[in-house]
Amino acid sequence: MNFITSFLLTVGLFIVGYFGSRLPFVFGLVIPYTALTLFVLGLVCRMIAWARVPVPFRIPTTCGQQRSLSWIKSNNLESPFNLLGVVGRMFLEVFFFRSLFRNTKAELYDGTRLVYGSNKFLWVGAMAFHWSFLLIVLRHFRFFTEPVLPCVLWLQDLDGLFEIAVPAFYLTNFFIVAALGYLLARRLFNPQVRYISLGSDYFALFLILAIALTGIWMRYIDKVDVVKIKELVMSLVAFAPVVPDGIGWLFFVHLFFVCVLLAYFPFSKLLHMPGVFFSPTRNLANNNRAKRHINPWNPEVKCHTYEEWEDEFRDTLKRIGLPLDKAE
Amino acid sequence: MRDTAKVIIGILVFLVLVTTPFWYGKIAAESGKPPVLKVGTAEKECVMSKDFMRANHMDLLNEWRDHVVREADRVYVREDGRRFDKSLGNTCMKCHTDKKEFCDKCHSYSGVKEPFCWDCHNDPNAR
Amino acid sequence: MSEEKKIKPNEILAGIDYNPPATGWMDTPVDFKKGTFCNSVPAKFMEYLGQPQPHEWKSYQDDWGLPDNWREIIFEGMRERLKKFRTFRVFMDICVRCGACADKCHFFIGSGDPKNMPVLRAELLRAVYKRDFTLAGKIMGRFVGARKLTVQGIKEWFYYFFQCTECRRCSVFCPYGIDTAEITMMGRELLNLLGLNIGWVTEPAANCFRTGNHLGIEPHAFKDSIEFACDDVFDNTGVKVEAPINRKGAEVLFVSPSADYFGTPHYYTLMGYLLLFHAVGLDYTWSAYASEGGNFGLFHSHDMMKRLNNKIYHEAKRLKVKYIIGGECGHMWRVLHQYMDTMNGPTDFLEVPVSHVTGTRFDHAASTKMIHISEFTADLIKHNKLKLDPSRNNHWNITFHDSCNPARAMGLLEEPRYIIKNVCNNFHEMPENTIREQTFCCGSGSGLGTEENMEMRLRGGLPRANAVKYVKEKHGVNCLACMCAIDKATLPPLLEYWVPGVEVAGVHEFVGNALNIEGQNERTVDLRGEPIKEQEEKKDA
Numbered sequence: 001m002n003f004i005t006s007f008l009l010t011v012g013l014f015i016v017g018y019f020g021s022r023l024p025f026v027f028g029l030v031i032p033y034t035a036l037t038l039f040v041l042g043l044v045c046r047m048i049a050w051a052r053v054p055v056p057f058r059i060p061t062t063c064g065q066q067r068s069l070s071w072i073k074s075n076n077l078e079s080p081f082n083l084l085g086v087v088g089r090m091f092l093e094v095f096f097f098r099s100l101f102r103n104t105k106a107e108l109y110d111g112t113r114l115v116y117g118s119n120k121f122l123w124v125g126a127m128a129f130h131w132s133f134l135l136i137v138l139r140h141f142r143f144f145t146e147p148v149l150p151c152v153l154w155l156q157d158l159d160g161l162f163e164i165a166v167p168a169f170y171l172t173n174f175f176i177v178a179a180l181g182y183l184l185a186r187r188l189f190n191p192q193v194r195y196i197s198l199g200s201d202y203f204a205l206f207l208i209l210a211i212a213l214t215g216i217w218m219r220y221i222d223k224v225d226v227v228k229i230k231e232l233v234m235s236l237v238a239f240a241p242v243v244p245d246g247i248g249w250l251f252f253v254h255l256f257f258v259c260v261l262l263a264y265f266p267f268s269k270l271l272h273m274p275g276v277f278f279s280p281t282r283n284l285a286n287n288n289r290a291k292r293h294i295n296p297w298n299p300e301v302k303c304h305t306y307e308e309w310e311d312e313f314r315d316t317l318k319r320i321g322l323p324l325d326k327a328e
Numbered sequence: 329m330r331d332t333a334k335v336i337i338g339i340l341v342f343l344v345l346v347t348t349p350f351w352y353g354k355i356a357a358e359s360g361k362p363p364v365l366k367v368g369t370a371e372k373e374c375v376m377s378k379d380f381m382r383a384n385h386m387d388l389l390n391e392w393r394d395h396v397v398r399e400a401d402r403v404y405v406r407e408d409g410r411r412f413d414k415s416l417g418n419t420c421m422k423c424h425t426d427k428k429e430f431c432d433k434c435h436s437y438s439g440v441k442e443p444f445c446w447d448c449h450n451d452p453n454a455r
Numbered sequence: 456m457s458e459e460k461k462i463k464p465n466e467i468l469a470g471i472d473y474n475p476p477a478t479g480w481m482d483t484p485v486d487f488k489k490g491t492f493c494n495s496v497p498a499k500f501m502e503y504l505g506q507p508q509p510h511e512w513k514s515y516q517d518d519w520g521l522p523d524n525w526r527e528i529i530f531e532g533m534r535e536r537l538k539k540f541r542t543f544r545v546f547m548d549i550c551v552r553c554g555a556c557a558d559k560c561h562f563f564i565g566s567g568d569p570k571n572m573p574v575l576r577a578e579l580l581r582a583v584y585k586r587d588f589t590l591a592g593k594i595m596g597r598f599v600g601a602r603k604l605t606v607q608g609i610k611e612w613f614y615y616f617f618q619c620t621e622c623r624r625c626s627v628f629c630p631y632g633i634d635t636a637e638i639t640m641m642g643r644e645l646l647n648l649l650g651l652n653i654g655w656v657t658e659p660a661a662n663c664f665r666t667g668n669h670l671g672i673e674p675h676a677f678k679d680s681i682e683f684a685c686d687d688v689f690d691n692t693g694v695k696v697e698a699p700i701n702r703k704g705a706e707v708l709f710v711s712p713s714a715d716y717f718g719t720p721h722y723y724t725l726m727g728y729l730l731l732f733h734a735v736g737l738d739y740t741w742s743a744y745a746s747e748g749g750n751f752g753l754f755h756s757h758d759m760m761k762r763l764n765n766k767i768y769h770e771a772k773r774l775k776v777k778y779i780i781g782g783e784c785g786h787m788w789r790v791l792h793q794y795m796d797t798m799n800g801p802t803d804f805l806e807v808p809v810s811h812v813t814g815t816r817f818d819h820a821a822s823t824k825m826i827h828i829s830e831f832t833a834d835l836i837k838h839n840k841l842k843l844d845p846s847r848n849n850h851w852n853i854t855f856h857d858s859c860n861p862a863r864a865m866g867l868l869e870e871p872r873y874i875i876k877n878v879c880n881n882f883h884e885m886p887e888n889t890i891r892e893q894t895f896c897c898g899s900g901s902g903l904g905t906e907e908n909m910e911m912r913l914r915g916g917l918p919r920a921n922a923v924k925y926v927k928e929k930h931g932v933n934c935l936a937c938m939c940a941i942d943k944a945t946l947p948p949l950l951e952y953w954v955p956g957v958e959v960a961g962v963h964e965f966v967g968n969a970l971n972i973e974g975q976n977e978r979t980v981d982l983r984g985e986p987i988k989e990q991e992e993k994k995d996a
Contacts (some may be wrong), residue, residue: 013380047339050548058797061623061632068819072870082476099630099632100629104628144349145435147356190344190554194475226438234353264995280632286866304765323702
């Protein structure tokens with residue numbers, strides 16, 4: 001049900017984008033500016049909102065040996081003791097999904113024996129998807145920069161390494177579609193994951209898949225005039241917008257999907273991108289006992305002091321001969 | 329503990345990255361406008377429409393190459409019956425004489441790498 | 456529960472189905488099945504602790520006696536906590552429901568109940584957050600997982616937030632480090648606002664607050680108990696040990712979970728401590744006031760945690776000790792390691808711990824000035840300061856269970872292993888996906904270790920027991936070593952049920968057995984008073 005709703009929603013956006021090509025001013029200019037503004041402001045506001053909430057306690061999840069006795073080998077990446085360790089841990093988490101790499105699958109064999117097998121499929125799928133997406137975004141900087149950034153050209157060559165077809169076939173195009181297909185199939189066919197999946201979970205996948213497919217369609221099948229597209233993009237970048245005539249409708253569909261993604265980003269689960277940096281179980285050092293962590297709202301609470309305790313049990317304490325602070 | 333400094337640095341890095349096109353454009357001080365191409369020639373129209381050629385010339389060139397090299401088919405007949413020699417050097421470059429002016433400018437503007445054409449062909453004007 | 460027919464192991468196993476029901480989780484009402492939830496808290500304990508909305512109610516009855524404005528109370532409580540805990544705010548926002556956590560929870564593995572997947576447990580709160588605190592939820596509703604909070608929803612919260620042991624195993628696997636323990640703590644704090652908690656969290660908390668320990672043991676009984684242990688040490692080893700209480704001017708204050716002096720097999724660990732401290736001549740004291748290291752406040756609320764934890768520093772200051780050593784306990788060490796200094800520090804009246812025997816400075820505890828006893832002991836062994844005869848533990852074939860909190864909130868992994876390997880000859884690890892940071896909970900932590908909750912405990916403990924069964928069958932393991940009072944209390948019935956024939960023991964029980972001390976007798980029995988079979992083995996050889 002959630003799956004179908006999201007699919008139909010994506011088809012709906014496609015149709016809107018299709019007709020949007022007839023309103024190039026709105027869909028080539030107003031919507032992109034609005035979407036980008038929402039994206040940037042939305043994310044910045046969200047990050048500020050998170051940052052305004054204090055981290056009252058230092059609660060890293062330790063996944064390795066603590067630093068304690070000098071002769072016991074501590075693990076500065078899994079149980080970081082200092083900033084360097086935290087940076088290393090976050091680097092592995094952000095760029096290589098360290099935690100997901102641990103994934104296992106619990107199975108009940110013959111109904112009696114629990115077995116935990118290594119299960120790296122999700123990690124492979126997630127890595128393929130995220131890295132492809134990142135490289136694709138970076139590749140698109142050929143449309144955003146003039147002269148084109150040299151590293152973008154270099155990246156394109158790397159991505160098109162196999163030099164199959166004209167224009168060159170990009171590996172990332174294949175990987176992103178395959179990975180999205182896997183992630184969708186997983187949501188659909190793994191009973192547990194299907195059970196937890198919300199409409200918005202499918203929607204994010206469909207939306208990105210739609211972006212990827214329209215992009216591929218534009219590059220290999222129904223080709224568009226990239227010079228005009230760059231002209232449009234560069235005019236937006238220079239804040240002197242011009243919408244050249246004769247840009248194919250497919251581009252507007254592609255652009256519209258991207259705009260929806262940008263605008264949707266700060267209000268959805270896609271916030272996990274900035275969010276991972278804010279996760280206190282990962283970004284704090286496990287040096288709790290060495291360095292005091294300050295809680296800005298550390299409350300005054302009612303405690304049971306020794307004096308109160310002694311008063312309550314004075315007779316008993318006297319009888320059993322424990323030392324007293326006050327005789328009476 | 330709010331780690332204000334780290335968060336501010338993080339937000340600044342994000343802003344710098346996401347606005348790369350805007351400030352890079354200013355630094356590079358290029359207009360960002362597409363190149364104006366000089367085509368000095370007697371012909372008034374190309375083998376196909378201009379719009380088609382702008383988006384699909386690579387397909388046509390590929391097709392011609394295959395026809396000529398693999399099938400020895402050298403004649404291209406346009407819809408209106410006019411015949412052309414399937415040749416980069418003799419047909420295309422008759423009008424688009426200057427590789428640097430005509431091919432390279434657009435390719436470099438849109439970040440398209442040097443095509444295979446010049447693996448075999450010489451730029452007739454490069455001498 | 457006891458009169459009823461207990462569910463059999465094969466019945467539990469046959470009934471586990473990891474396929475979720477046909478109805479979506481939002482539309483599947485919670486079923487309070489007897490044996491799978493804890494009793495509600497009597498009002499008097501709430502009142503004693505000054506908690507809001509104390510009232511009599513029963514978790515299995517329909518009417519929970521909620522105040523009329525219960526929804527406002529919850530929303531206000533959420534608003535407040537969203538401003539106070541970055542974890543709460545961020546974890547509400549960033550989950551992508553990838554499902555990596557799903558089969559990491561021992562309660563899900565043992566019950567197959569989909570709401571025991573950590574992601575759905577959090578989603579119970581997130582659905583309310585989405586609907587009432589976010590724009591997307593207001594506009595798109597169910598599509599983004601928003602759901603209206605109903606009384607049914609509160610019951611669901613109660614059922615599932617008291618069906619999480621805050622073990623943090625899921626947070627090891629979460630790509631964003633979302634920690635269900637944090638979610639559960641928030642959920643429980645919110646339930647507290649409506650006067651909803653369980654007996655076995657609030658009553659021990661009230662007892663700790665009053666007498667200093669969770670069973671409400673008064674000072675004379677505490678003293679008796681420690682003295683009994685000294686006598687038992689003498690009977691079994693011939694060594695006369697001292698155990699000073701509330702003594703001012705000692706170098707060290709020793710705090711252990713109260714079960715150590717009232718529970719079995721904890722008691723043998725206590726005897727191990729006493730022998731060890733005697734052997735190295737530690738100048739220390741117990742405290743009858745701070746006679747509980749375990750902190751039931753952790754299972755209740757952050758405020759309660761602070762109120763109970765306060766006693767330790769308060770007492771250390773009063774007794775003018777130099778530093779503090781803590782005994783074998785799991786959640787106690789979560790509080791000591793991650794919360795104590797922040798809550799009740801700074802400790803300018805204490806000194807950085809230095810072992811009086813080896814001279815080792817424990818710089819990693821430079822701020823809290825409290826060290827774990829296994830750190831203290833491992834250091835002694837490393838410096839050859841203990842005379843050990845590991846053969847006195849030859850009747851044990853040992854495996855080690857990492858307790859959740861020392862493993863995942865502290866990283867205390869190697870110290871206990873080092874000690875065990877030095878005091879025992881037979882040690883075998885359980886499979887690697889079930890130990891260290893991936894260790895499985897006993898299934899009864901965070902206040903859930905009650906009789907009435909037995910079926911759920913047995914289900915939650917299945918993954919742990921299953922791993923023990925593996926090493927029992929493969930290596931003939933007959934003893935599960937651990938360093939947690941809740942483990943020692945709840946693993947024996949668990950293993951009795953799933954893996955009969957495996958005993959549970961604390962690490963310092965083995966230390967006590969192996970220690971050679973001046974003036975000792977022939978040591979024919981171990982600390983449990985059971986004969987050491989050394990003689991027979993010699994004959995056999």
